[in-house]
Amino acid sequence: MRAVLILAALAAPAPADAEEAARALIARHGCGTCHVIPGVPGADGRTGPPLDAMARQVYVAGVIPNTLEGLARFIADPQEVDPLSAMPDLGLSPEEARRLAVYLHAAGER
Template sequence: MIGLAGATLVACAEKAIPERQILGADPARGLALIEAEGCGACHRVPGLKWPRGAVGGPLDGMSSQTMIAGRFPNRPDVLVAWLRDAPAMAPDTAMPASGLAEDQARDVAAYLYTLDAD
């Protein structure tokens, strides 16, 4: 017999990864912005052949990650804020503020949410 604590753990383990879609955002534009902004200089970004940076974390599997930069919940609103101005959220981060407009950051986030773990 499973007690209340055991049932809670089982329920947590069975939760599906939430689907992360951003209405009105365009993942294709997001990839183009990732390339134009030079995100690949620091990050390995699936969909970019070059550059393949290794300073920042790889962005494979972004759709299934639970945290952004190991600190923030992986939710669309949080990811958009992070993409626009990471230092405002974490002053000690090496990631610079991007200067992306809100709609551009939404497109980039939409692309990142298409990336499944390999």
């Protein structure tokens, strides 16, 4: 039983690690060249909307409800959600997109 609990704790990254991993993904994919993103130095782009209040937004890109799943779905494949979206498909895996969705839902609320 104890071994199972330890394994579960190892599988889920601590919040600080998850944030660090999200920031690394944001840097690697250049999200900050187009977006203002809280907690990410240099993320001050204005091509896309600022992502500083995603927790309070009702819709993602104005088209689907802003749930964790909806946000991750848009980040992973914007044109699947809205074929006319100008947001590029950056080739993120579903896991990476979900990690960014968790980060963005927490960012700006600090």
